[in-house]
Amino acid sequence: MSGNLDPRTLDGFGVEWSRFDQSQVPKEELLRRFDDYFRIFPWDQLPYDAIGFDVGCGSGRWAAFVAERVGTLHCVDASAPALAVAQRTLAGRANCVFHLASVDTLPFEDESMDFGYSLGVLHHLPDTAAGIADCVRKLKPGAPFLVYLYYAFDNRPAWYRALWQASDRLRRVISRMPDWAKLATADVIAATVYWPLARAGRAVARVGLSAQTLPLFYYRDTSFETMRTDALDRFGTLLERRFTVAEIRRMMEAAGLEGITFSDAAPYWCAVGAKRTCP
Numbered sequence: 001m002s003g004n005l006d007p008r009t010l011d012g013f014g015v016e017w018s019r020f021d022q023s024q025v026p027k028e029e030l031l032r033r034f035d036d037y038f039r040i041f042p043w044d045q046l047p048y049d050a051i052g053f054d055v056g057c058g059s060g061r062w063a064a065f066v067a068e069r070v071g072t073l074h075c076v077d078a079s080a081p082a083l084a085v086a087q088r089t090l091a092g093r094a095n096c097v098f099h100l101a102s103v104d105t106l107p108f109e110d111e112s113m114d115f116g117y118s119l120g121v122l123h124h125l126p127d128t129a130a131g132i133a134d135c136v137r138k139l140k141p142g143a144p145f146l147v148y149l150y151y152a153f154d155n156r157p158a159w160y161r162a163l164w165q166a167s168d169r170l171r172r173v174i175s176r177m178p179d180w181a182k183l184a185t186a187d188v189i190a191a192t193v194y195w196p197l198a199r200a201g202r203a204v205a206r207v208g209l210s211a212q213t214l215p216l217f218y219y220r221d222t223s224f225e226t227m228r229t230d231a232l233d234r235f236g237t238l239l240e241r242r243f244t245v246a247e248i249r250r251m252m253e254a255a256g257l258e259g260i261t262f263s264d265a266a267p268y269w270c271a272v273g274a275k276r277t278c279p
Contacts, residue, residue: 016233025225039270049072103122115144116135116146118148132147151245198219201214248262
């Protein structure tokens with residue numbers, strides 16, 4: 001078994017993607033969220049028929065859009081149930097190859113990949129910096145790597161950070177519940193917190209007032225299925241780490257990336273860099 005993963009956290013993601021395989025989420029919504037993550041990705045710099053990897057592919061929801069744009073996509077997940085969902089999601093996409101592996105046992109040669117990405121995964125590892133380095137090691141010099149890591153609310157006011165600290169205490173309790181209880185509790189949170197706050201944010205924005213700093217504003221136009229999924233992800237996950245822009249930049253640079261760019265829009269933080277061409 002990999003040394004850089006938490007088995008209980010991994011089991012939780014198997015439950016999450018088995019329950020919420022994203023098949024009920026409208027494709028237009030998935031595409032909007034895909035664009036949010038990939039808005040800074042340098043598609044125009046990829047070679048023809050590029051070969052790359054998705055580390056922690058989960059349900060395959062993002063891989064479905066990436067596969068349309070590249071030659072071969074290696075979909076990697078350390079959870080067998082999650083990988084089975086991805087195989088179902090991507091059935092018929094002949095250019096997707098599936099691997100049951102962890103980030104520190106990636107089944108590729110070093111410096112063999114034209115691109116890579118990992119979205120919402122590496123912050124659930126015991127050693128996030130090592131996870132980034134393991135990914136970058138597989139890239140060719142000059143190849144881009146996109147990562148999404150939970151932010152440490154470094155662009156938010158003090159009251160927002162205090163609100164998160166309160167919610168994190170709740171996460172520490174919920175994440176230790178039995179699976180059935182976590183699922184039920186996450187649904188309640190989605191219905192009583194995510195939905196009303198998100199829709200309130202949408203209403204505020206529609207009358208022309210600033211709503212960007214309101215909690216859960218990002219979910220203003222998402223489906224309830226997405227809210228249920230993300231509530232479980234947020235409150236049902238045992239191991240979670242959060243990082244500032246400065247911390248993410250340091251980890252990416254230490255892994256061998258340069259030209260690092262951060263997205264200035266939610267979700268925070270998405271960052272992309274290219275593997276150094278010179279040692």
